[in-house]
Amino acid sequence: MSGDRVTKALLFISSLTILLLSAGIVVSLFGGAVPAFREFGLRFITSSSWNPTAGSEQYGAMSFIAGTVITSILALIICIPMAFSTSLFIAEYYRGTRTAGILRSLVDLLAGIPSIVYGFWGFYALRPLLVATGLTDQGFGVFTASLVLAIMIVPYATSLSAEIISMVPAELKEAAYSLGATRREVIFSVVIPSARSGIIASFILALGRALGETMAVTMLIGNANVIPKGLFAPGNTMASVIANQFGEASGLKMSALIAIGLLLFLITALVNYLGKLIIKRFA
Amino acid sequence: MNNNPQSDNVLEIRDLSIAYEPGKYAVNGVTASVKRNSITAIMGPSGCGKSTLLRAMNRMHELYPNIETKGDILLDGKSIFSMSVIELRRKVGMVFQRPNPFPNMTIYENVVAGFSLNDIRLKKSQRDEIVENALRNVTLWDEVKESLYRKGTFLSGGQQQRLCVARAIAFNPEVLLLDEPTSALDPIATSKIEDLLGELKKKYTLVLVTHNMSQAARISDDSMFMYLGELVESGRTGTLFTTPKDPRTEAYLTGKFG
Numbered sequence: 001m002s003g004d005r006v007t008k009a010l011l012f013i014s015s016l017t018i019l020l021l022s023a024g025i026v027v028s029l030f031g032g033a034v035p036a037f038r039e040f041g042l043r044f045i046t047s048s049s050w051n052p053t054a055g056s057e058q059y060g061a062m063s064f065i066a067g068t069v070i071t072s073i074l075a076l077i078i079c080i081p082m083a084f085s086t087s088l089f090i091a092e093y094y095r096g097t098r099t100a101g102i103l104r105s106l107v108d109l110l111a112g113i114p115s116i117v118y119g120f121w122g123f124y125a126l127r128p129l130l131v132a133t134g135l136t137d138q139g140f141g142v143f144t145a146s147l148v149l150a151i152m153i154v155p156y157a158t159s160l161s162a163e164i165i166s167m168v169p170a171e172l173k174e175a176a177y178s179l180g181a182t183r184r185e186v187i188f189s190v191v192i193p194s195a196r197s198g199i200i201a202s203f204i205l206a207l208g209r210a211l212g213e214t215m216a217v218t219m220l221i222g223n224a225n226v227i228p229k230g231l232f233a234p235g236n237t238m239a240s241v242i243a244n245q246f247g248e249a250s251g252l253k254m255s256a257l258i259a260i261g262l263l264l265f266l267i268t269a270l271v272n273y274l275g276k277l278i279i280k281r282f283a
Numbered sequence: 284m285n286n287n288p289q290s291d292n293v294l295e296i297r298d299l300s301i302a303y304e305p306g307k308y309a310v311n312g313v314t315a316s317v318k319r320n321s322i323t324a325i326m327g328p329s330g331c332g333k334s335t336l337l338r339a340m341n342r343m344h345e346l347y348p349n350i351e352t353k354g355d356i357l358l359d360g361k362s363i364f365s366m367s368v369i370e371l372r373r374k375v376g377m378v379f380q381r382p383n384p385f386p387n388m389t390i391y392e393n394v395v396a397g398f399s400l401n402d403i404r405l406k407k408s409q410r411d412e413i414v415e416n417a418l419r420n421v422t423l424w425d426e427v428k429e430s431l432y433r434k435g436t437f438l439s440g441g442q443q444q445r446l447c448v449a450r451a452i453a454f455n456p457e458v459l460l461l462d463e464p465t466s467a468l469d470p471i472a473t474s475k476i477e478d479l480l481g482e483l484k485k486k487y488t489l490v491l492v493t494h495n496m497s498q499a500a501r502i503s504d505d506s507m508f509m510y511l512g513e514l515v516e517s518g519r520t521g522t523l524f525t526t527p528k529d530p531r532t533e534a535y536l537t538g539k540f541g
């Protein structure tokens with residue numbers, strides 16, 4: 001065999017491995033989830049009861065779906081103004097300057113901090129602050145988790161949006177300047193409209209991150225298996241319940257956890273797919 | 284728009300020097316003038332400072348943060364550096380090398396972009412009139428009147444460039460700066476733009492950077508030849524092409540560099 005054909009074969013084998021691996025994950029998730037769905041049917045998704053007592057076992061994913069969706073969306077809402085203004089600052093207002101360079105490196109640094117460290121910070125630094133405001137007794141709950149989650153996805157959304165904003169062609173901005181537009185007018189009438197779908201996609205991808213984020217949320221959300229009753233009430237997310245209960249689970253409970261994993265996988269895949277689709281249309 | 288009809292020169296460039304980095308002059312001590320209702324061509328080899336000089340005429344060069352400018356440019360006798368940039372750029376419009384209509388705007392919106400960008404509110408009837416006039420002036424009206432509400436980026440390159448000219452003249456400027464406006468176009472589109480420029484000089488004063496010597500010879504009234512940031516020679520195009528005074532001009536015209 002010639003070197004070229006060897007390379008081709010090697011590349012083919014590794015691509016095939018990845019394909020088989022992802023197929024394997026999906027198949028085993030489906031396989032593991034079957035008992036739970038067979039037992040509870042669609043009620044597994046709509047029910048919010050979670051009772052592991054032997055004999056009267058009841059498992060429903062709704063509390064966790066609600067927890068995941070609420071914390072992620074809240075995190076996204078907190079993230080948008082921060083990430084949007086930071087990316088404009090880096091990629092437009094202070095483009096090419098030292099300040100922007102330093103800020104960009106800091107953003108990348110933040111993106112690299114492990115989840116568990118954010119969790120610790122949230123637990124020991126942020127939580128006492130929230131308790132001091134008097135809004136919450138223990139500081140655990142949806143809001144605390146969302147706040148830390150927001151801080152975790154800000155760097156990700158910022159660097160993606162900054163990338164998109166800096167891709168807006170200089171010639172379009174120059175055209176606007178040559179028509180007497182001011183900086184603000186150029187940014188709001190040319191830069192943002194041209195980058196709009198890309199910026200939206202960055203936030204959708206950031207949302208995808210928030211949905212699956214586990215450790216920091218687990219440490220802060222309070223781990224109560226109920227639909228959260230308010231902003232400062234405890235709850236649980238899909239990823240957290242799996243992380244918390246996986247160790248001692250077996251039988252039907254294990255299947256229920258796997259089914260939650262499958263649902264989380266489907267939701268995240270859908271959100272990421274949407275984000276990628278929009279980016280593709282933009283590029 | 285002849286505010287100052289007794290003066291023949293719209294623009295007077297006085298000992299202008301521009302450096303992107305301290306001490307490195309891209310334009311070096313240029314003194315020249317641009318006559319009203321004429322086409323002035325700026326020629327010279329790549330990197331000699333043509334675009335920098337042209338962009339200084341509506342202060343687009345100031346978009347680069349570390350730029351250093353010495354000397355002065357007068358528009359109708361008044362220093363452009365003492366005017367507001369916005370006012371200046373409405374009087375001195377610009378057309379770029381690559382057609383750059385705003386992709387998020389329709390043809391109609393592109394023509395009136397100068398107004399909408401500056402938050403100048405016009406009645407629908409006024410806008411309609413501006414759009415039709417500007418598009419007629421660039422001989423694009425008949426081609427696009429059925430598709431005014433389509434995106435400008437659907438047009439051919441030559442049509443897009445004429446749309447960009449329409450956008451620049453919608454404000455009825457005094458001067459139109461064009462930086463190699465045909466270098467991205469095919470010969471047919473190029474000749475249409477050249478015809479158009481010949482028409483436009485009746486109303487406006489045009490300054491044209493071009494690499495294409497036969498284009499300069501065909502359509503310009505006056506020419507400037509630049510080399511390494513300096514203005515080597517300027518004068519009537521016919522004279523400059525037939526009897527260049529400087530050996531560098533002659534070398535350029537006979538294709539020895541550039």
Ligand SMILES: Nc1ncnc2c1ncn2[C@@H]1O[C@H](COP(=O)(O)OP(=O)(O)OP(=O)(O)O)[C@@H](O)[C@H]1O
Nearest residue numbers: 303304309327328329330331332333334335336347
């Ligand atoms: N943004 C910039 N930063 C630093 N130097 C620049 C910048 N733009 C141009 N220059 C330099 O200034 C000089 C003149 O450039 P300019 O673009 O005015 O030349 P030009 O005659 O228009 O060239 P061309 O025919 O290739 O368009 C060149 O040496 C160029 O490298």
Ligand SMILES: [Mg+2]
Nearest residue numbers: 333334335462
């Ligand atoms: Mg140039």
